[in-house]
Amino acid sequence: MNDLANVILSLVLLSLLFCLGSSRLVALVYIMSFQGFVVSLLPLFLSEKITIGNVTFVLLTILIKGILIPIFIYFAVKKVIVKKELEPIIGYHASIFSGLLIIVVSTLISDKFNLPVNHSNLLLLPTAITTISSGIFLLMARRKAITQVIGYLMMENGIYLVGITLTNHNHYIVEFGVLLDILVGIMIMGIILHNINRTFEDVDTNLLRTLKD
Amino acid sequence: MVELVFLLPLLAGIIVLGLKKYWEFILLFTGLFHFLFTLILWFKPQKPFFNSYFALTSEGLLVLLITSFLFLFISMYSISYLKDVEIGNEQIFIGSMLLFLSAMSAVAVADHIIVMWIAIEATTLASAPLIFIHKSKKSLEATWKYILICSVGIALALLGSFLVALSMNIKGIDVPLSFTELSNIATKLDKKWLKAAFVFILVGYGTKMGLAPMHTWLPDAHSEAPSPASALLSGALLNCAYLAIFKTNKILHLAGIGSFSDRILIVFGLISIFIAATFALKQSDYKRLLAYSSIENMGIIAFGTGIGGIAAYGAILHLIHHSLIKSSLFLTSGNILLAYGTKLIDKVGGAVRLLPKTFVSFFAGFIGIAGFPPFGIFISEFFIIIGAFKKGYYVSVGIFIFSLIVIFAGFSRYLMKMSFDDFDYDIKVGEKITRIFPQYALLLASLVLTFCNINYLNKTILNAIAVFGGIHG
Numbered sequence: 001m002n003d004l005a006n007v008i009l010s011l012v013l014l015s016l017l018f019c020l021g022s023s024r025l026v027a028l029v030y031i032m033s034f035q036g037f038v039v040s041l042l043p044l045f046l047s048e049k050i051t052i053g054n055v056t057f058v059l060l061t062i063l064i065k066g067i068l069i070p071i072f073i074y075f076a077v078k079k080v081i082v083k084k085e086l087e088p089i090i091g092y093h094a095s096i097f098s099g100l101l102i103i104v105v106s107t108l109i110s111d112k113f114n115l116p117v118n119h120s121n122l123l124l125l126p127t128a129i130t131t132i133s134s135g136i137f138l139l140m141a142r143r144k145a146i147t148q149v150i151g152y153l154m155m156e157n158g159i160y161l162v163g164i165t166l167t168n169h170n171h172y173i174v175e176f177g178v179l180l181d182i183l184v185g186i187m188i189m190g191i192i193l194h195n196i197n198r199t200f201e202d203v204d205t206n207l208l209r210t211l212k213d
Numbered sequence: 214m215v216e217l218v219f220l221l222p223l224l225a226g227i228i229v230l231g232l233k234k235y236w237e238f239i240l241l242f243t244g245l246f247h248f249l250f251t252l253i254l255w256f257k258p259q260k261p262f263f264n265s266y267f268a269l270t271s272e273g274l275l276v277l278l279i280t281s282f283l284f285l286f287i288s289m290y291s292i293s294y295l296k297d298v299e300i301g302n303e304q305i306f307i308g309s310m311l312l313f314l315s316a317m318s319a320v321a322v323a324d325h326i327i328v329m330w331i332a333i334e335a336t337t338l339a340s341a342p343l344i345f346i347h348k349s350k351k352s353l354e355a356t357w358k359y360i361l362i363c364s365v366g367i368a369l370a371l372l373g374s375f376l377v378a379l380s381m382n383i384k385g386i387d388v389p390l391s392f393t394e395l396s397n398i399a400t401k402l403d404k405k406w407l408k409a410a411f412v413f414i415l416v417g418y419g420t421k422m423g424l425a426p427m428h429t430w431l432p433d434a435h436s437e438a439p440s441p442a443s444a445l446l447s448g449a450l451l452n453c454a455y456l457a458i459f460k461t462n463k464i465l466h467l468a469g470i471g472s473f474s475d476r477i478l479i480v481f482g483l484i485s486i487f488i489a490a491t492f493a494l495k496q497s498d499y500k501r502l503l504a505y506s507s508i509e510n511m512g513i514i515a516f517g518t519g520i521g522g523i524a525a526y527g528a529i530l531h532l533i534h535h536s537l538i539k540s541s542l543f544l545t546s547g548n549i550l551l552a553y554g555t556k557l558i559d560k561v562g563g564a565v566r567l568l569p570k571t572f573v574s575f576f577a578g579f580i581g582i583a584g585f586p587p588f589g590i591f592i593s594e595f596f597i598i599i600g601a602f603k604k605g606y607y608v609s610v611g612i613f614i615f616s617l618i619v620i621f622a623g624f625s626r627y628l629m630k631m632s633f634d635d636f637d638y639d640i641k642v643g644e645k646i647t648r649i650f651p652q653y654a655l656l657l658a659s660l661v662l663t664f665c666n667i668n669y670l671n672k673t674i675l676n677a678i679a680v681f682g683g684i685h686g
Contacts, residue, residue, distance in 0.1 A: 162375050166375050166378055177327070188338055211436075213492055213496075
């Protein structure tokens with residue numbers, strides 16, 4: 001099982017690099033959908049035995065992370081007309097390079113942590129740290145508001161990875177609440193995005209700089 | 214059935230979003246019923262239905278009472294305000310207010326760490342439409358900043374909550390992740406990871422609470438939201454975020470590493486007070502000025518909690534009085550905005566002549582928030598200063614007092630300008646008694662609490678701060 005889980009985690013890492021290098025918004029949404037799907041599958045490969053509660057939760061997570069949220073962002077992208085992400089603050093090649101650097105640093109750091117989690121030969125912790133950091137990186141390095149939403153989503157995926165690494169899996173109700181909150185959050189962001197686009201005729205966050213001291 | 218306290222407004226909010234009329238009626242009725250139910254919870258504590266997720270704690274009850282009391286008066290004000298102002302969508306505004314109340318009540322009674330997180334994230338989502346309601350360019354920008362900064366901040370708090378779980382798993386303890394259970398086994402928790410968890414939780418919920426330097430969303434959101442919404446944000450929401458930090462801080466104290474969290478709280482508190490003082494001096498917008506004052510007051514509360522002992526008592530007292538006075542000030546600013554049609558201090562003047570009744574609440578509120586007697590903030594700040602001296606934080610208390618003086622200087626200049634300047638102007642919308650008595654009631658509540666020693670309240674505050682060494686600690 002551990003090998004399979006590692007394969008999945010490497011897929012997550014690959015999807016991160018794709019995200020950092022992608023210049024097309026639609027492609028970015030597809031990759032995020034893939035990433036959400038893969039991340040949701042992980043609990044199945046980590047738990048010792050597969051129960052009904054387990055499977056139901058994984059299915060619900062896939063529904064929210066892999067299907068509903070990406071569909072919502074997809075429609076937001078379609079409505080907002082812009083297909084191409086122009087003028088990133090940090091260029092695509094530099095972004096990919098930073099992504100690689102983040103992976104290396106995360107691996108080094110997570111070796112130091114020395115967690116008593118029983119799957120020690122897993123890539124779980126390095127992947128989680130990398131996902132959170134790349135999410136924050138994406139948030140800061142792009143000007144389009146949609147990419148910021150995607151960065152936030154990626155960060156949430158990373159935190160979700162930390163969650164399944166560290167906690168016992170007995171509180172499905174609570175974890176489901178977290179997922180719902182994120183879903184509603186993304187929806188509200190989508191609505192505001194749509195309104196920003198209608199009012200400013202663009203979703204560049206440079207336009208959102210009038211309020212300051 | 215403690216859960217009713219948030220299920221009822223949730224239901225009311227959904228009904229409002231589905232109905233075609235009677236919105237005001239439902240808003241008022243829910244506010245009233247919520248307040249009555251809160252009083253029942255105070256005097257006759259009920260058992261929660263899901264007792265691993267919810268519990269009644271002293272600090273939670275305090276926050277719940279403040280929220281409920283404020284909501285009652287703010288909803289009365291809102292009804293009158295909505296009649297006078299052209300707001301985009303009344304239905305969504307009232308519905309979101311009720312959902313917001315529901316989320317905040319859930320924060321107050323939440324006992325499970327992750328349930329608390331869910332509830333706090335829900336407050337962000339429910340209050341976003343309130344800021345967004347005008348759909349102007351500025352309110353769009355403010356809402357975008359609010360949602361993005363707070364969501365990212367709170368995501369870090371979720372990470373911190375997972376680290377609390379880790380500090381438990383590492384020692385092989387298996388209890389539910391509730392604050393009650395954690396307090397019982399606090400000494401057994403892994404200290405290193407608990408410290409890391411506190412840092413993440415403080416940064417996360419501190420963003421929501423408005424502690425500098427994570428405060429950047431606060432002045433924008435508070436100044437762009439309609440006044441009743443700003444009053445709710447400042448008076449009730451910030452307390453909810455503080456409650457989460459307070460409860461985590463309690464766990465750290467019980468685990469014996471309280472000095473670590475105290476030091477961080479003091480530093481963040483002082484930074485907030487200082488930054489707010491600097492920015493308040495050069496404000497041109499009175500709602501932004503009030504927003505910076507909220508940052509300052511949140512800093513004072515964090516500072517007092519960090520010092521502990523009598524200062525912690527002062528911090529809780531400060532929380533109560535700040536909520537009452539600041540909400541009344543934001544409501545008053547709504548009247549001024551209606552009358553003058555601008556938020557710029559330069560274009561407001563002669564309030565004493567043009568809006569005499571509003572002027573009384575404005576002036577009294579300013580005196581109260583600046584820490585002058587007879588209002589309670591004078592006493593709470595006094596307690597915090599005494600506490601700091603007692604523990605020998607001389608440099609910190611020096612910065613604290615200096616910042617208070619700077620803020621007072623900044624405030625009084627603008628107050629004089631807005632109240633007494635000669636001003637030739639026809640006001641747009643006059644005063645109405647329905648838009649005045651809520652402020653008077655809130656200020657009166659602060660006065661009553663200052664002069665009457667309400668035993669029950671006192672005991673609850675002492676209960677809440679018992680961990681920090683009580684009043685003599």
